[in-house]
Amino acid sequence: MLNRKSIIGSLMVLAMAGTATARAEEVLRFATWDTDESLAIQQEIAKKFEEKHPGVKVQVEPYADGYDQKLIAAFGAGNPPDVMYMWNFPQYYTSLKPLDDLIAKDAAEIKPDDFPQGLMNTVRVEGKTYGMPSGFTTQVVFYNKDMFAKAGVEEPKDGWTWDDLRAKAAKFRDEPNKVYGFAVDAKPDPYDFEQFLWSNGTKYISDDGKKIDGYMNSDAAAQVLDMFGDMAKKQEAITLNLGDDTTGSTLFKGGKIAMFQSAMWSKSGIDASGIKYGVAPLPKFGDKTAHSALGVSAISIAKDAAHPDLAWEFVKFFSSPEAVAMRINDLPVRTSVAEEKGMTKDPVYKPFFDILATSNTETHAFLKNANWGKVQDNLARAIEATMIDQGNAKQHLDDAVNRSKRLMK
Amino acid sequence: MDMSYATAAVPVVAKRKRSAFARHIVAYLFISPWILGFLFFTLGPLVFSLTMSFYDWPVVGERSFVGLENYRSMLFEDPQFWESLWITVKFAAIYVPFNIVMSFLLALMLHHITFASGFFRTAFYLPSVISGVALVTIWSWIYSREYGLLNFMLSFIGIDGPNWLGDPNLAIVAIIIASLWGLGGTMLILLTGLKAIPKELYEAATVSGVPGWAQMVFITLPMLGPMLLFTFITSIISAFQQLTIALLLTKGGPLGSTYFFAMYIYDNAFKYFDMGYAAAGSWVMFIIVLLLSLGVMRWSAAWVYYEGEVRQNDGEHNA
Structure with a gap:
């Protein structure tokens, strides 16, 4: 008996060793746009994952600045990474794996409710979830x-x-x-800029993604642009990006502007400059609720991933409290981690989380219309024109709507 | 011995046959790098892009045949197409003449200069070997409104320098100036042309008392005709392909005032990933450049004189 047991035991050990060596062949490809410190953190997470899954190698592929070009080329060539950083869901979702069933299956482990609703809105296209949020930022005033x-x-x-x-x-x-007291940007990222329209009760495009006339060029939208133009005219703010590419962050760090509207990505630079700063929430328009843009990075699985099961394991681990807590360069996407770290009470971080809670009712325009990239360029020109004119927003926005007619079909 | 003789004897005939073939093979092998390169990297992509232009071709996702839809929508519905084409035409209309006239004047100067001519030749040519990105970096420092070299120098003569890259009317001027910096190549071609004009012509003219300006009009310019034609056509082509400087220096702005046609194609392809539409744009550009070049060639018959060529009306005159 004993003898037989030990034989079976050793057979099992052999079998497990066999699977382990078989899995040693498994290489999971993970593409990221991050560099430097953030990349090092991700490599650390990958290493932890390898420890938990003996015989698996995670190949971290940092595409850096050329991320979109390289990723699209990899998809075009039919050789995409298994797992990848993702933000442009409308562009890629047809090639990504929907995660809803997997999330439902592993709900006990993932605890989907731990992820704020606002963040989940940014990883959904046509009602399906194509990624797990991995980092985010809201907008504040330093x-x-x-x-x-x-x-x-x-x-x-x-x-x-x-x-x-x-x-x-x-x-x-x-x-x-x-x-000066503040800086307004003549060439803001239209993605972030929509927050001011939301905060003033309008949006770029209707929720069904079919109409911009009456939205992008509404009086409420024009009012926002004219206000920034007027701030420049009255020299309450200096204008950025008019033939000069000095950044607002440079001016703020140099003590040339007293207030600077930006996001998490400016924080480490400001910390390094050594100035004493505070963080205030985005201002409101009158008594309307302020609403922030959501910069969300997510992690997705390719539809044709070579190792779909392993990829999901990696995504789960990347979204686990342990890995979320490790990514100190991002704000934690899990409420539990943020609370545990005391960030929701810390005066520097609190405004980021406060506004996240009220920024869950709107969806970014690019998730609503496939042609948004082109429409957005017309809009960007209207914003720039308004900043050059220091006014006339309505006329420039009407122009942008007219130029975009072709794209709204 | 016999055996080896016999085996050796057979191939002699075959060898002779083969050697005729081998001679051709060798010739083809010698030009094969070019032929292969041409087939795979020029002709192939050319045909491929033509096919692409009839498709709705996103990089990711399904592609579908749309016939002439890309062309129709570009020509009749896309205001950006006409705007960027107009900007490019404006740029070409100013850049091309300036490029040729200035290169010609510099070449003339270098041709006549006796002092340190090697130095000046290098100095004028050098900027044109600087790569686009480095060149743009230099010019962005020169043009910067607050800290730029240009406005700093202007301040010495009491001029408050304008916002070169931030003013929609000035940005294109700034790009033309930056582009003209690379005229060294054209200059060198014209200089070679000048050096090739036989001195005897000028000596004969001088002896006959022909004044300098007339020597220029009746000897230099006609003798330089083919070179001028060549630089004219290549300048037009490079003007239409202008991309690097605008892309990096102004990013097409401000307000799209430097949004060149090549950039319009570039954005459609690599920003919006609308490959079919971008390919259609490339073919429209190709056809425009082709027509312009053909037009110039035709027109050039009136003013370009090739050595050894007898003009028809000259012939009639002689008869």
Whole structure:
């Protein structure tokens, strides 16, 4: 008996060893756009995954700046990575694996409710989920505490409005030294810019993705653009990106602007500059609720992945509290991790999470219409034209709508 | 011994036959790198892009045959097509004449200069070997409104420099100036042409008391005709293909004022991944450049003189 048991036992060991060696052949390809520190963190996560899955090798492929070109070429050539970073779902979703069934199957492990609704909205196309959020940022206003103290201006508070911001900004104007209260961008990323329309009760495009007339060129939209134009005209703000590519972040770090509207990606640079700063939420338009753009990176599986099961295991691990907590360069996509780290209470991080909670009712335009990329370029031109004119938003937005007619069919 | 003789004897005939064939093979082998390169990297993609232009061709997802739809929608519904074409035509209309006249003047100068001619020749040619990206970086420093070299120099003569790259009317001028920086190549071609004109012609003219301007009009320009024609056509082509400088220096802006036709094609292909539409754009550009070049060739019959060629009316005159 004993003897037989030990034989069976050793056979099992052999069999397991056999599968282990068989799996040693398995290489999971994981493509990412990150570089430097963020890349190192992802490699660390990949290594942890390898430890938990003996015989599996995760090949991290950092495509960096050429990410979209390389990824699209890999798909075009029928040789996509198994798992990849993803944001442009409308472009790729037909080649990605829907995850809804898998998430439902492993719900106990994943705890889908731990992911804020606003983030999940950005990984869905036509009602199906094509990725798991892996990092995000909302938009905030950084302000220079020393400059506020020196000028005797009261620091921004929760619930402040654009009128408040303008009144404060005006107090910092110092033309000879080129110091201003705020910066407005003549070439903002239209993706982020939609937050101001949302906050003022409108949007670029109807929810069914078929109409821009009456949305993009609505009075509420024109009002937003005209306000920024007027801020530039009255020198409450300096205008960025008009023939000069000095960034707002450079000006803020150099103490040339007192307030700077940006996102998580500016934070580490500002930290490094050593200035004393505070973080305020996005201002409101009157008493309407402020609504932030959501910059979300997600992780997806190729429909034709060579190792679909292993890919899902990796995605699950990448979304696990352990891996989420490791990605310190991103804001945690799990509410539980954010709370555990005390970030939802920390005055620097709190505004990011506060506005995330109220930014779950709108969907970014590019998820609604396949031609959005082209429409967006017409819109970007209208924004730039308004900033050059320092006004006339309605006329420029109407023009953008007319130029986009062809694309709305 | 006999055996080896016998075996050796048979191939002699075959060898002779084969050697005739082998001679051709060798010739083809020698030009095969070019032929293969031409087939795979020029003709193949050319035909492929023509096919592509009849398709709705996203890189990811299904492609479908749409016939002439890409061309129809481009010509009749896309305002951006006409705008970028017009910008390109404007650019060509200014760039081409300037490029040729300035190259010609520089070549003339270098031809007559006796002092440090090697140095000047190198100095004028050097900018044209600098790669596009480096060139653009240099010019973005020159044009910068606040910190730029150009506005700094203008400030010495009391001019408050404009916003070169931020003003929709000036940006294209800035791009023309930056493009003209690379005229060294054209200059070198014209300089070679000048050097090839026989001195005797000028000596004879001088002896006959022909004034300098007339020597220019009746000897230099006609003798340089073929070279001028060549540079004219290549300048037109490169003007229509202008992409690097605009793409990097102004990104097509401000307000699309430097959104060249090549950039329109580039964006359709690599920004919107609409390959069929982009291919259609390339073919429209090809046809425009072809027609322009044919037009110039035709027109050139009136002013280009090839050595050894007897003109018909000259012939009549002699008869």
